[in-house]
Amino acid sequence: MTERIVHVIDDDEGMRASLQFLLETADCTVTTYASAADFLAAADPAPGCIITDVRMPGMNGLELIQALNARGSGLPVVVITGHGDIPMAVEAMKAGATEFLEKPFDDERLMRAVRGALDRSTAEKSDLAPDPERVRLAALLQGLSPREVDVLRGLIAGGSNKSIALDLGISPRTVEIYRANLMLKTGAASLAELVRISMVAGFS
Amino acid sequence: MGYAIALAATAACFAVRLALRPVMHDGTNYLIYFPAVMAGASAAGFGPAMLACVLAIGLNLPEAGWPPDPSHILIGAIFTVLSVASGLIGQGLLRTMRDRSAALIALETQEAHLQSILATIPDAMVVIDESGLMQSFSATAETLFGWTAAEAVGKNVSLLMPASYAHAHDGYLHRYLSTGERRIIGIGRVVVGERKDGSTFPMELSVGEVHTAGKRFFTGFIRDLSDRQETERRLQDLQAEFIHVARLTALGEMASALAHELNQPLSAAANFINGSSRLLAETPPKLDRLKPALEQANDQLLRAGQIIRRLRDFVSKGETERRPENLRQLLEEAGALAMVGAKDIGVRLSYDLPPGLDQVLVDKVQIQQVVLNLMRNGIDAMDGCPKRELKVSARAMGDQTIDIAVSDTGPGVSPTVVDQLFQPFVTTKATGMGVGLSISRTIAEAHGGRIWVDSTPGQGATFHFTLRSVGDAELADLD
């Protein structure tokens, strides 16, 4: 994976330095930027991938992805969100982020995400074979009942059990049961992971 | 009445005269009637004295024979003159005596009046002389202090205060007498009193000064404040509770931003540590990079700890003590807390704090709560505005007042709420509690300050509040 660079964008100096250190211990080459604007201003970024925080002063992570799309940049983007920032993560995934990580994350998750992003960046857009992971996850979602799909959609929209119950005209208790089923069927350990699986599988 | 006395006295003298006739032959002896004249004069003045005089002459005439010899006439004339004089003197004496007793009665009435007032007002009264010795000790003072008047009078007034104050009191008195410097006289203040059983209590003391007969006395009126302070303390407890709840509410509203703030250093530390264990797992382990990484992990964890400490101080309930605090530091700490999450939405904060600001005597956490409320309001107000600048400034205003201002570049205060802004539960926000500004006003006023807003529609709002500053000289004086 040499010569493919991981571009780290984060306004927090501690996060920036620690990501750089962690990635370098895994033999990645890293450049860091304190803001999205700094990154966009840097001439012609080397091929690789981007890891960016979503919540930043000035241009946020979401706006960065939109700006990159507008430029036709092919750099895959991994997004880091704060705890419980599901709607933001969903927005980022919809805008084209390849993956999102919820803070704090373990290094295995980070490495998997970065590797996935770098692999994708090497593959030519045109001959992008169907991602086996994506196919697997999509198959998982195929097994959901229509009600479970409704609840999943509500969760992805950032709804609480209560508000989803209200929207669907069922009791919060029933929503809780559908939600537990969703976790079981997808093997997700957390809400963030459930949302991530859905996003990667192209659920909408 | 006076005439009856004169008549009776003359009759008595006549009886004596008759009894003495065998031995006294001198028919011109008027001497014997003189007591009757005096009795008449002293009992009722001029008239009765004259009556006794005429009667005596009348009684003496038959004995003198006719025509009376010249010596008899002379003695009779002298007697008449003396009687007139006695009558006049008696009359004058009687009048002054009557005046005196009228004055006495008036005095007694006044005294009784005063006593009844002193018995009914709740204040105890103690009079001391220039050397501090108690001259009078009212009945209320007896119940208040537990000493009887008999025990107290003649003792030094320091009997009524804790030993630590007693010494100072002599000093005050002495200083007042020699320099005229007033610490308490004519002013009144709250001091500590001590009862006979040694228990102490807060009291309000006002002292007046009296000059009589070339001597100076001080009259102290004492009001027991134990109950009043009890009530006030209870009120303060309630208020503290309210302020505490409001603080938690403010933090509740900030909870996700705070979680984000904490997550940052924790995630960074986790990254450094994960990276370090990767280095250790390599063969051979890359030890040279390990040390700086672990140091950085440590720094990040300390940073997380600092955020928690700041929060804990802020949330903790205790501490309603006022202390001299460094204003700059107080404002910067509050600012750090208020800006949690705010820079993510592009709010720029600046401080305008001139060097050499005096210290302020405040409950730090409460004043920080005011600053936090004002800053969060400013941040909320600028949501969605093109320009998002928040400024915290302080100005010394002279007369020991410092004006602290928080200004934003938001839309300004909505005209629908501007009049009730500082009342509780007034809010224009969907999820607002509307208590921030009312709490801020309570706190500012409890500190002897004011709070107000200058707002220009479309330009922004500036909230001001004032605090009293304490100079170094004053602080030195406290010790």
Ligand SMILES: Nc1ncnc2c1ncn2[C@@H]1O[C@H](COP(=O)(O)OP(=O)(O)O)[C@@H](O)[C@H]1O
């Ligand atoms: N800086 C400001 N700019 C404009 N309006 C403000 C500002 N600060 C306060 N207000 C108005 O005053 C109201 C009351 O504020 P506050 O007592 O703090 O309660 P809350 O913030 O919960 O609404 C707010 O809802 C808002 O309408």
Ligand SMILES: [Mg+2]
């Ligand atoms: Mg408020």
